[in-house]
Amino acid sequence: MQSVNYLENMRNGIEASRHIVCLLGRNVSADCGCFNYWDSEGAYAVETNYGYSPEEIFSASFYNTRPKLFFDYYHNEILDKMGKPGEEFRVMKRMEDERKIFAVITRSIYGLPRRAGMRNVVEMHSSVYENKCSHCGTWYDLDFMKNASGVPFCPKCGAVVRPQIVLDGEMIPNEKITASANEVARADTLLILGCTLRSTLARGAIKYFSGSRIILINEEEDYSDSVADLVCHGKPRDVLPKVYG
Numbered sequence: 158m159q160s161v162n163y164l165e166n167m168r169n170g171i172e173a174s175r176h177i178v179c180l181l182g183r184n185v186s187a188d189c190g191c192f193n194y195w196d197s198e199g200a201y202a203v204e205t206n207y208g209y210s211p212e213e214i215f216s217a218s219f220y221n222t223r224p225k226l227f228f229d230y231y232h233n234e235i236l237d238k239m240g241k242p243g244e245e246f247r248v249m250k251r252m253e254d255e256r257k258i259f260a261v262i263t264r265s266i267y268g269l270p271r272r273a274g275m276r277n278v279v280e281m282h283s284s285v286y287e288n289k290c291s292h293c294g295t296w297y298d299l300d301f302m303k304n305a306s307g308v309p310f311c312p313k314c315g316a317v318v319r320p321q322i323v324l325d326g327e328m329i330p331n332e333k334i335t336a337s338a339n340e341v342a343r344a345d346t347l348l349i350l351g352c353t354l355r356s357t358l359a360r361g362a363i364k365y366f367s368g369s370r371i372i373l374i375n376e377e378e379d380y381s382d383s384v385a386d387l388v389c390h391g392k393p394r395d396v397l398p399k400v401y402g
């Protein structure tokens with residue numbers, strides 16, 4: 158982590174912000190213990206156990222052609238490795254309560270912000286909490302999915318209950334894109350945590366941003382960091398408590 162001056166600048170930047178919108182990247186989910194298939198060890202283990210890469214399995218075509226294997230993976234890797242919100246979420250929740258953060262936008266599917274009690278969250282890829290019968294449209298919660306063994310079938314009509322998660326090869330619903338764009342357009346500060354400015358999440362948001370300050374907290378250095386006004390290279394869970402409160 159960088160010098161105290163950096164932290165001081167960041168603290169001042171947050172202090173001066175009136176309307177922060179927070180982008181939550183995948184490194185935050187990984188820090189919280191969520192299954193991380195971008196990690197090469199995790200990906201290798203999946204290939205060994207399932208015979209396919211995580212990207213192949215988590216795709217619309219795989220879901221449609223091999224639902225049994227898809228749901229084995231979904232139960233064993235996703236639902237059993239959901240992690241839990243850490244220190245960074247405790248601070249973010251307080252920032253929301255104190256009307257510093259007005260919205261959180263994420264592509265993570267683990268529902269970490271809402272598990273931390275945050276209220277205004279745009280989950281671009283939906284989450285494990287939203288599951289719907291593909292035929293009659295009845296909604297089911299996470300417990301229903303956890304308790305189902307194999308392919309989950311709707312008790313009302315017998316059709317497959319599908320997680321509403323956006324799989325590879327599917328489009329993000331327009332209402333999510335609109336909601337995210339509207340939140341970003343209102344922000345005076347974008348607080349980007351746990352991803353680079355080159356990430357799909359950040360690139361998708363920045364084009365709607367017309368505020369005054371981009372603050373980045375991410376462990377890895379990247380050439381795109383120079384686009385941000387304030388940068389700290391550390392884990393958000395270590396840095397955020399030092400720069401807020």
Ligand SMILES: [Zn+2]
Binds near residue numbers: 292293311313314316
């Ligand atoms: Zn049904």
